[in-house]
Amino acid sequence: MNKSVNNFLEKAKSTLNQAYSHAKETIYSITSTPSASVQQISDYVISHPDSKIVKKHYLGLTLSFYELEQGQMHYYLETNGHKILQLDVHSKDHSVVSYRSYRDQLSLNTPVKFPDLHGSK
Structure with missing residues (x-):
């Protein structure tokens, strides 16, 4: 019985997180708040020609470390293949x-609000 209660709680938590993500996305869309998801930011950093990339191999895993300075923003990203391990964005x-x-x-697709930097991203 304890296992079924834990499964129920995990499903409820997942459903609430999805609902929160959807509500946040809708609010940002309606209010025209500048936002992007962790996945979108990661894709931006990986594909940007000015990103500095360092690859290291640990115990058979290849980790990639990206850094990008763009306007007033500093991006730092760590990945293991296509999996995002860490993402930091600082103004x-x-x-x-x-x-x-x-x-x-x-979710990696939950929108994150960006500060108004007067057109600099």
Whole structure:
């Protein structure tokens, strides 16, 4: 019985996270708030020609470390193949995104609000 209660709680938690993500996306869309998902930011950093990339091999795994300075924003990304392990985005004044795959429960497609940087991203 304890296992079925845990399964129920996990499903409820997952459903609430999905509902929260969808509501957040809808609000940002309606209010025209500049936002992007962790996945979109990661794709941007990986594909940007100015990104600095370092690859390291540990115990048969290839980890990639990306850094990008773009306007007032600093991006740092760690991946293991296509899996996003860590993403940090900082503006001059504060942290915009701090994603860790081992702790964050939100979907990679949940929108993240960006500060108004007067057109600089």
